[in-house]
Amino acid sequence: MENPVKVDPINSLNDFVIKFANVNGTGSASANQMFAKSIFRMGIPISPKNIFPSNIQGLPTWFEVRVNNKGYLGSRGGVDIAVAMNPQTYSQDVKEISEGGYLLYDSTWKRNFNRDDITILEIPLTQLCVDSFTNAKQRALFKNIAYVGALSPLLEIEYEVLEKLISEQFVNKPALIEPNIKALNIGRDYVLKNLPYPIGINVKREDKLKDKILVSGNDACGLGAVYGGATFCSWYPITPSTSVAEGFEKYASKYRVDSQTGKNNYISVQAEDELAAVGMAIGANWNGARGFTATSGPGISLMSEFLGLAYFAEVPLVLFNIQRGGPSTGMPTRTQQSDILSCAYASHGDTKHVLLFPEDPQECFEFSAEAFNLAERLQTPVFVISDLDIGMNDWVTDKFEWDDEQKYDRGKVLKAEDLDQMDNFGRYLDVDDDGICYRTYPGTHPEKGAFFTRGTSHDEYARYTENGDINEQTLTRLVKKFRTASELVPDPIINLSEKPGSSGVIFYGSTSAAMYEAKDILNENNIEVDLMRIRSFPFNLDVWEFIENHDLIYVIEQNRDSQMRTLIMAEGGISAEKLRSLVWFNGDPIQAKFIAKKIYERESQQALIT
Amino acid sequence: MSYFKPINKHPNLEKNKLGLTRRDYEGGVSTLCAGCGHDSISACIIEACFRLNIEAYKVAKLSGIGCSSKAPAYFLNASHGFNSVHGRMPSIATGANCANEDLLYLGVSGDGDSASIGIGQFIHAIRRQVNMVYFVENNGTYGLTKGQFSATNDLESKNKYGEDNLFPPIDLTSMAIQMGASYVARSFSGDRDQLVPLIMGAIQHKGFALLDIISPCVTFNNHDSSTKSYDYIRNHNEAMGKTDFVPLGEEIKTNYDEGSSVEVKLHDGSRLSLEKTDHNFDPTDAGNSLELIRKKNKEGKIITGLLYVDNKCKPLTEIMDLPDKPLNTLEQEELCPGSEVLEEINKGLS
Numbered sequence: 001m002e003n004p005v006k007v008d009p010i011n012s013l014n015d016f017v018i019k020f021a022n023v024n025g026t027g028s029a030s031a032n033q034m035f036a037k038s039i040f041r042m043g044i045p046i047s048p049k050n051i052f053p054s055n056i057q058g059l060p061t062w063f064e065v066r067v068n069n070k071g072y073l074g075s076r077g078g079v080d081i082a083v084a085m086n087p088q089t090y091s092q093d094v095k096e097i098s099e100g101g102y103l104l105y106d107s108t109w110k111r112n113f114n115r116d117d118i119t120i121l122e123i124p125l126t127q128l129c130v131d132s133f134t135n136a137k138q139r140a141l142f143k144n145i146a147y148v149g150a151l152s153p154l155l156e157i158e159y160e161v162l163e164k165l166i167s168e169q170f171v172n173k174p175a176l177i178e179p180n181i182k183a184l185n186i187g188r189d190y191v192l193k194n195l196p197y198p199i200g201i202n203v204k205r206e207d208k209l210k211d212k213i214l215v216s217g218n219d220a221c222g223l224g225a226v227y228g229g230a231t232f233c234s235w236y237p238i239t240p241s242t243s244v245a246e247g248f249e250k251y252a253s254k255y256r257v258d259s260q261t262g263k264n265n266y267i268s269v270q271a272e273d274e275l276a277a278v279g280m281a282i283g284a285n286w287n288g289a290r291g292f293t294a295t296s297g298p299g300i301s302l303m304s305e306f307l308g309l310a311y312f313a314e315v316p317l318v319l320f321n322i323q324r325g326g327p328s329t330g331m332p333t334r335t336q337q338s339d340i341l342s343c344a345y346a347s348h349g350d351t352k353h354v355l356l357f358p359e360d361p362q363e364c365f366e367f368s369a370e371a372f373n374l375a376e377r378l379q380t381p382v383f384v385i386s387d388l389d390i391g392m393n394d395w396v397t398d399k400f401e402w403d404d405e406q407k408y409d410r411g412k413v414l415k416a417e418d419l420d421q422m423d424n425f426g427r428y429l430d431v432d433d434d435g436i437c438y439r440t441y442p443g444t445h446p447e448k449g450a451f452f453t454r455g456t457s458h459d460e461y462a463r464y465t466e467n468g469d470i471n472e473q474t475l476t477r478l479v480k481k482f483r484t485a486s487e488l489v490p491d492p493i494i495n496l497s498e499k500p501g502s503s504g505v506i507f508y509g510s511t512s513a514a515m516y517e518a519k520d521i522l523n524e525n526n527i528e529v530d531l532m533r534i535r536s537f538p539f540n541l542d543v544w545e546f547i548e549n550h551d552l553i554y555v556i557e558q559n560r561d562s563q564m565r566t567l568i569m570a571e572g573g574i575s576a577e578k579l580r581s582l583v584w585f586n587g588d589p590i591q592a593k594f595i596a597k598k599i600y601e602r603e604s605q606q607a608l609i610t
Numbered sequence: 611m612s613y614f615k616p617i618n619k620h621p622n623l624e625k626n627k628l629g630l631t632r633r634d635y636e637g638g639v640s641t642l643c644a645g646c647g648h649d650s651i652s653a654c655i656i657e658a659c660f661r662l663n664i665e666a667y668k669v670a671k672l673s674g675i676g677c678s679s680k681a682p683a684y685f686l687n688a689s690h691g692f693n694s695v696h697g698r699m700p701s702i703a704t705g706a707n708c709a710n711e712d713l714l715y716l717g718v719s720g721d722g723d724s725a726s727i728g729i730g731q732f733i734h735a736i737r738r739q740v741n742m743v744y745f746v747e748n749n750g751t752y753g754l755t756k757g758q759f760s761a762t763n764d765l766e767s768k769n770k771y772g773e774d775n776l777f778p779p780i781d782l783t784s785m786a787i788q789m790g791a792s793y794v795a796r797s798f799s800g801d802r803d804q805l806v807p808l809i810m811g812a813i814q815h816k817g818f819a820l821l822d823i824i825s826p827c828v829t830f831n832n833h834d835s836s837t838k839s840y841d842y843i844r845n846h847n848e849a850m851g852k853t854d855f856v857p858l859g860e861e862i863k864t865n866y867d868e869g870s871s872v873e874v875k876l877h878d879g880s881r882l883s884l885e886k887t888d889h890n891f892d893p894t895d896a897g898n899s900l901e902l903i904r905k906k907n908k909e910g911k912i913i914t915g916l917l918y919v920d921n922k923c924k925p926l927t928e929i930m931d932l933p934d935k936p937l938n939t940l941e942q943e944e945l946c947p948g949s950e951v952l953e954e955i956n957k958g959l960s
Contacts, residue, residue, distance in 0.1 A: 226946075229940075234705065255947040258933055266937070267937070272734040282701075285705075288709060289938040443667060443668050443690070452683060453690070
């Protein structure tokens with residue numbers, strides 16, 4: 001090392017943040033993912049995050065991996081090691097590195113970074129690849145694999161793990177294994193010959209990930225839809241939801257093709273727009289197939305008219321909303337939780353919708369499958385509301401589980417033999433007094449059970465009516481149905497502290513990871529809080545009881561206007577003073593330090609030094 | 611309001627092979643204006659279904675919003691209906707069709723629905739070759755909102771208040787042929803003899819069938835300066851020659867001179883026999899059809915009849931390799947891969 005470092009280099013085992021700065025479209029993603037997976041395979045918890053532009057080629061992109069042996073999976077902030085591969089962003093990338101941190105860069109073109117408090121690791125990656133590969137494309141591509149190879153001795157990543165990942169990745173293209181291994185060795189050998197290794201930041205095998213998997217939320221949603229019995233998917237491409245449909249297609253094409261006929265027991269239609277996407281899914285559900293669509297904020301705006309129809313005509317529907325930064329086109333590749341209200345009350349007129357808030361991919365899988373039961377039981381749209389952070393990043397999560405004994409709930413559907421026994425079928429008759437009526441699929445019975453589905457006001461027999469009293473009855477029954485829904489949707493997860501009179505905290509979705517860590521920080525600083533993670537809307541009695549039992553509650557959200565707080569206030573008549581809004585909406589995943597600091601300052605009336 | 615008719619069964623009414631009379635194919639009492647072309651079309655749909663011995667409960671009637679979209683309530687009471695949102699019936703039909711292709715899908719739409727607000731869904735349903743009959747009850751005006759111009763109204767055709775139309779019309783038949791519709795006909799609500807066989811052919815056709823039917827609006831677009839009035843259509847209708855629907859196993863009864871008729875075989879083996887007024891016309895040649903429509907438009911004529919047919923097209927469900935068994939009948943055992951497979955998936959993710 002040429003530069004004398006004036007600050008002690010960071011020494012840390014299995015606890016650090018590494019950030020890769022790349023140019024998008026250069027093939028860095030798979031190398032970076034391989035790096036993350038190698039740490040995962042060594043049994044150490046990681047949380048990788050893609051920070052990418054809305055662009056295909058040429059713009060800066062980052063990949064950040066937090067390695068944390070305590071299992072904190074939220075974004076930490078700060079960078080301990082930067083792998084800077086994009087000269088365009090050198091100044092920003094170098095500036096971010098913590099004191100005592102490390103910088104690895106492509107020293108084919110040497111630079112002076114004017115930081116004497118960090119360790120600079122120079123590897124002429126471009127030159128090494130030019131010397132070793134003749135093909136121009138390979139020269140560019142293998143730079144990425146080479147820096148992963150270099151990190152192996154520097155951080156003490158088990159080399160065999162990397163080799164195995166390469167052979168797994170190219171199991172169907174064995175010709176690519178050898179050049180990838182060669183690239184790995186180029187980086188590794190350079191370090192072995194030229195640099196002191198290991199550095200102060202290391203990884204060491206642990207056994208913390210038994211029964212854990214590494215998967216993205218969108219992949220999990222797609223798989224959940226296959227397990228939940230979806231046969232119909234219609235979608236329109238939009239970041240960050242596209243990979244939900246892709247995930248469904250990936251698993252369905254593997255597990256849903258009839259082994260005898262080779263026919264597809266599913267269909268996925270790329271629609272012409274979001275209006276058609278949701279319309280098709282409604283048409284499929286009306287006809288008795290489990291259908292869904294996946295979208296993001298702008299799609300919700302476009303789908304709103306149809307959502308009102310499905311609500312009022314009482315057609316089941318599952319909709320995945322993978323939220324991104326709004327408003328308008330906003331920040332398509334950044335994360336937020338800013339569609340809570342637009343989903344809860346989507347469409348004109350008095351409408352309310354069932355919402356589910358998974359916190360991680362495991363819950364994405366579970367809620368995705370369950371959403372189809374709820375939609376058919378309740379005969380209404382059910383939204384699975386995730387976000388870019390959960391959806392497009394890989395997460396260490398509990399492995400997926402499925403109970404083969406559990407049967408699909410297809411809801412109140414009359415078959416021909418049921419209709420034979422009946423004299424008086426009315427599509428919107430509330431026979432069971434739970435607000436949910438009986439429906440029939442088209443083509444069920446030669447004489448009975450036909451009705452006219454419509455978005456116009458209708459009576460109990462689905463006939464058009466302009467009688468205001470009847471319409472009022474219908475709208476009132478839908479409120480009753482919503483109350484029934486509150487008994488069926490997932491309960492909140494409540495975690496009370498030992499100290500009576502503690503303040504409450506409400507959070508949901510991707511805020512969980514940061515919140516669990518923030519709670520530990522607060523506890524270390526002698527602040528106790530009671531947690532309630534909301535998992536669904538409508539809110540059930542447990543939610544109202546928690547709110548009732550606390551004088552002060554922090555509502556933590558990743559949007560500007562504290563939308564969940566507004567929803568709680570609107571639905572429960574809760575006073576504004578009781579619910580303290582704590583928001584983060586810069587588009588990056590929320591951080592534990594932020595939450596802990598805000599709550600600590602409020603609770604202790606003094607600043608938190610972390 | 612929906613009004614239901616009293617059912618009076620007359621013992622001598624003609625019965626079809628199912629033992630049903632035309633009355634069994636009726637719907638509620640129409641609330642459209644007296645003389646509305648749409649009611650004539652409903653009557654033709656009833657006639658076509660009666661003659662084809664269709665089981666009404668195996669039909670799904672779908673529509674958007676507008677006068678035309680009310681029509682499904684006025685035929686086939688035993689069928690499920692779906693009156694969706696403005697211009698969005700094609701997407702509902704697409705989803706429904708994929709869920710169960712065993713039903714017959716009759717989509718009823720208007721020129722506002724299909725040529726304006728829903729033109730995108732309309733052309734994409736065509737492009738995907740959704741297996742359905744798509745009726746456009748075309749009157750050149752927005753009836754339900756009281757007489758605004760629609761996008762199919764001819765440039766020279768004024769509205770009821772004498773105002774000029776500033777924009778040229780969209781010709782739905784040429785557009786549909788260009789988008790890949792596999793059965794395209796134009797007709798006139800007042801020409802029952804022509805319309806009924808065209809509907810029968812469309813029902814038996816497998817693929818997207820468009821029936822663009824000029825259907826005068828008696829209240830808002832039936833005046834002297836309208837080109838979609840009864841009088842105007844009668845005076846400018848150039849019918850292509852008689853179309854006969856020949857059910858499977860029956861002989862062609864009409865005798866045409868050699869070379870003056872063409873036969874189109876439909877999916878189920880039934881046939882359409884078309885009298886040719888122009889000996890060079892080939893209804894299976896899209897270029898030929900487009901040229902004919904263009905030529906007649908230029909001459910100020912409204913060409914009606916079967917304009918184009920492609921009986922070899924693959925419908926959406928075939929393109930997507932769907933099973934013979936409808937998706938909506940698949941059971942959990944066929945749909946859920948189960949816990950053992952999930953364990954394998956877990957392994958692949960660890």
